[in-house]
Amino acid sequence: MTTHKKIWLYCLILFLLIQISPDIAKSNNVAEKWVNQEFKPSTLTKKEQLKEMRWFAKAAKPYRGMTIRVISERINTHWYEASVLAKAFREITGINIVHEITGEDDVIKKIDAHLKKGINLYDMYINDSDLIGTHFRSGKVVALSDFMKRKGRDVTLPTLDLKDFMGLEFTKGPDKKIYQLPDQQFVNLYWYRADWFARPDLKKRFKNIYGYELNVPVNWSAYEDIAEFFTDYVKRIDGVKIYGHMDYGKRDPSIGWRFSDAWLSMAGVGDKGLPNGLPVDEWGIRVEKCSPVGASVSRGGAANSPAAIYALTKYDKWLKRYAPPEARKMNFSQAGSVPAKGYIAQQIFWYSAFTADMITPGLPVVNKDGTPKWRMAPSPHGAYWEKGMKMGYQDAGSWTMLRSVPLKRRKAAWLYAQFVVSKTVSLRKTIVGLTPIRISDINSKYMTKLAPKLGGLVEFYRSKARLLWTPTGTNVPDYPLLSPAWWKTVPKVVEEGLSPKEAMDELANYLDDKLYKLYRGKKSKCGVKLNKKRKPSYWLNKKGAPKQKLANEKPKGITVNYKKSLEIYD
Amino acid sequence: MKKIIILLLLLYIPANIFAKDITLMLSEFPPYIEGNKGLAIDILNEIFKGADYTVKTEKVPLSRAIYRIKRNINTCAPIQRSQERETLFKWVGPILITQTALFSRSDDPIKIDVLKDAFNYKIMVARGSADADYLKGFGAKIEIANNDDYNSKKLKRKRLRLWAADIIIASYYAKKNDLKIKKQLSISTTLVPLAFNINTPDSIINHLNEQLNKMYKDGTIKKFYDKYRKRLNIEEAFYFL
Known part of the structure; x- marks a missing residue:
């Protein structure tokens, strides 16, 4: 190269540096502002955080000025994302974010309309992983594990660290591909008034009546005894009428979630297997290889099996006998705030997403020093439950990408998705919303410090019990189509006096009918192949679910102390 | 005795349970519904076109429409779907996305x-x-x-x-x-569907939903939206179609 050419080249490089550097400096300053003011504490050092933010700024360059639309359900975690993280992302990357927040039911309606009517409503969805069975079969949802390796490689965060996500198993299809990336998780746990359970007078009285300690119930027999004890024997504490159980019974989609989420799994309706029972899951749907073949016992499912009838019988009995009378006419939102009012002794399962609302100073369930009077602990299991089965429900709101969205928009949305779960921001987000997703966050020193104020949330997520609480799995081939089955049938027991057997028969038939509709529809991978009907005894006499009716559905009650309740799953 | 009870029950059932006439109740909501014109009117006319039943349109305030859908079979109106309303109606939609x-x-x-x-x-x-x-x-x-x-x-x-x-x-x-x-x-x-009385036969609901699916897939809905996009000069609207 001649000297003349070299000079020109140096000039060109100098010119480019002058052009680029203010941009870089500006972006670095903005990132530093957010790291210093908002993104703390973090499990990363400040240097590591800034490196991560620089990567986002650089990767986002081709997408600057775009407006990306995403949607999620309405919980504190997503409000933090929509109001703080979306703004930070915009300032750091130059990509505008419209992060809508709505009810989970509406999110499902919208993703369903997007998938089935081909309307590109959003660039990505934060959608519960309960739809994993729908997504991997649809052929319309991008397998993120493929995307990260191929089309989205240049926009995939090198420090994403997938192994650090606690709920990644929930978002995989039977093909082991990752279809969704967890954004927030919360769990359904047993909730109880630790202060009342510790009172010597109540402990003595309970032991005299039932012959064992008043403590955290391990099985439904103990839960039922405790419910009876507080509602029928204790009756009043400090002059206030109290109840040993809380639930709800109004015909509403939320009664459906309560059942499809947790009741049947806790009762032990399905088979062994994690995250979900195989071949029969907690909805009572049987799969062969990966194809659903039926929900009713006559087709090999367990939705109307003796265990399912047992679950509904207990729900109905406890609601009517031990819960406040108004609970029968309540839905999820109305019932959710009742335990905080201070007259409920225990609840068989309660959503940990409401932890922040339950530790508000001044509530009757919070001590003067800000520590809760209550604890959350692993929920008790029903008579049909066996070791190796899931124990309850965990919600994993997860980033979901649809194929119909143009690639450029998907890439920009993927950057935002990774930003809100990145290690730079995730510990701060966990503290705000209390919906942890990363192992590194839950094991951090900061969470140790916070643990006494969170009523057992940290202890649960640090124990192996967290692996036994799982979302709906891959046996459910079309969640939006099948989920109305629950609210259309279950409330008939409470409102219309249908017997639990009649209601579960109706539920199983509804599910079979819809499975038949899918069987007749477009063929897909792991598509429905309905079993022919047989006598129920054919299936009940085989090993596993559907299980035969137990001679004794109320074995002796078992309770353990709080510490032990977490250890028994290790 | 059984026959008499059945006969009495049949007499008790409102006559229009077997009818295939649909009453569509609309509230003035310009520019979606403006007299007999508007984006919603265009879409609704197309959904019901070729259907095996007659559609009678009535202009009523929204609260009155909701009251009547709850009580009268084969009546419908475009209303916002919510968790609270989910179990009260049958749904065809979305007919509009706002x-x-x-x-x-x-x-x-x-x-x-x-x-x-x-x-x-x-x-x-x-x-x-x-x-x-x-x-x-x-x-x-x-x-x-x-x-x-x-x-x-x-x-x-x-x-x-x-x-x-x-x-x-x-x-x-x-x-x-x-x-x-x-x-x-x-x-x-917001996805705005048509809410139908809960006892409306599934055959009607399924037929209308299928008709609507077809309209989304063959571009009919987009055509209507484009018309209004140009008329109102709002390029950024309807990005989803």
Whole structure:
């Protein structure tokens, strides 16, 4: 190269540096502002955080000025994302974010309309992983594990660290591909008034009546005894009428979630297997290889099996006998705030997403020093439950990408998705919303410090019990189509006096009918192949679910102390 | 005895349970429903075209429409679907997809990046709009006016700086009242279906849903939206089609 050419080249490089550097400096300053003011504490050092933010700024360059639309359900975690993280992302990357927040039911309606009517409503969805069975079969949802390796490689965060996500198993299809990336998780746990359970007078009285300690119930027999004890024997504490159980019974989609989420799994309706029972899951749907073949016992499912009838019988009995009378006419939102009012002794399962609302100073369930009077602990299991089965429900709101969205928009949305779960921001987000997703966050020193104020949330997520609480799995081939089955049938027991057997028969038939509709529809991978009907005894006499009716559905009650309740799953 | 009871029950059932006439109740909602014209009217006419039943249209206020759908079989109206309403009706939809956004005057330097930024201001909303509850639920301060015509006039007179409205309706009233507006932020998207009486036969519901699916897939819906996009000069609307 001649000297003349070299000079020109140096000039060109100098010119480019002058052009680029203010941009870089500006972006670095903005990132530093957010790291210093908002993104703390973090499990990363400040240097590591800034490196991560620089990567986002650089990767986002081709997408600057775009407006990306995403949607999620309405919980504190997503409000933090929509109001703080979306703004930070915009300032750091130059990509505008419209992060809508709505009810989970509406999110499902919208993703369903997007998938089935081909309307590109959003660039990505934060959608519960309960739809994993729908997504991997649809052929319309991008397998993120493929995307990260191929089309989205240049926009995939090198420090994403997938192994650090606690709920990644929930978002995989039977093909082991990752279809969704967890954004927030919360769990359904047993909730109880630790202060009342510790009172010597109540402990003595309970032991005299039932012959064992008043403590955290391990099985439904103990839960039922405790419910009876507080509602029928204790009756009043400090002059206030109290109840040993809380639930709800109004015909509403939320009664459906309560059942499809947790009741049947806790009762032990399905088979062994994690995250979900195989071949029969907690909805009572049987799969062969990966194809659903039926929900009713006559087709090999367990939705109307003796265990399912047992679950509904207990729900109905406890609601009517031990819960406040108004609970029968309540839905999820109305019932959710009742335990905080201070007259409920225990609840068989309660959503940990409401932890922040339950530790508000001044509530009757919070001590003067800000520590809760209550604890959350692993929920008790029903008579049909066996070791190796899931124990309850965990919600994993997860980033979901649809194929119909143009690639450029998907890439920009993927950057935002990774930003809100990145290690730079995730510990701060966990503290705000209390919906942890990363192992590194839950094991951090900061969470140790916070643990006494969170009523057992940290202890649960640090124990192996967290692996036994799982979302709906891959046996459910079309969640939006099948989920109305629950609210259309279950409330008939409470409102219309249908017997639990009649209601579960109706539920199983509804599910079979819809499975038949899918069987007749477009063929897909792991598509429905309905079993022919047989006598129920054919299936009940085989090993596993559907299980035969137990001679004794109320074995002796078992309770353990709080510490032990977490250890028994290790 | 059994036969007599069955006969009595049959006599008790309203005659129109077997009828295939549908009563469609509509409320004036310009520019979606404006007399016998509007985007919603175009879409509804197409859904019912070729159907094996006659459709009778009535103009009634929304609250009256909801009351009547609950009681009368084969009646329907476009209403917002919600968790509370889910179990009360059968649904065909979405027939419309609407978007709500925050607007300011185009000459106002105000800058709203995320919804929380708007909480420093009072936001104008129309009475009866679901946006009022939505915004209040997040802690926003709102001021309710009788309708968006009035809100657009208040914005023009600089009474307040932010107006939450459906983007088509905002564009319609801005044009009508000679007001230049700037969209600050989209805040929500709503799928509007037709709600039917809960006892309407599934055959009708399934048929209409299939008809609607076809219209989305063959571009019919897009054609209608494009017509209004041009007419109202709102290029950014209907990005989803």
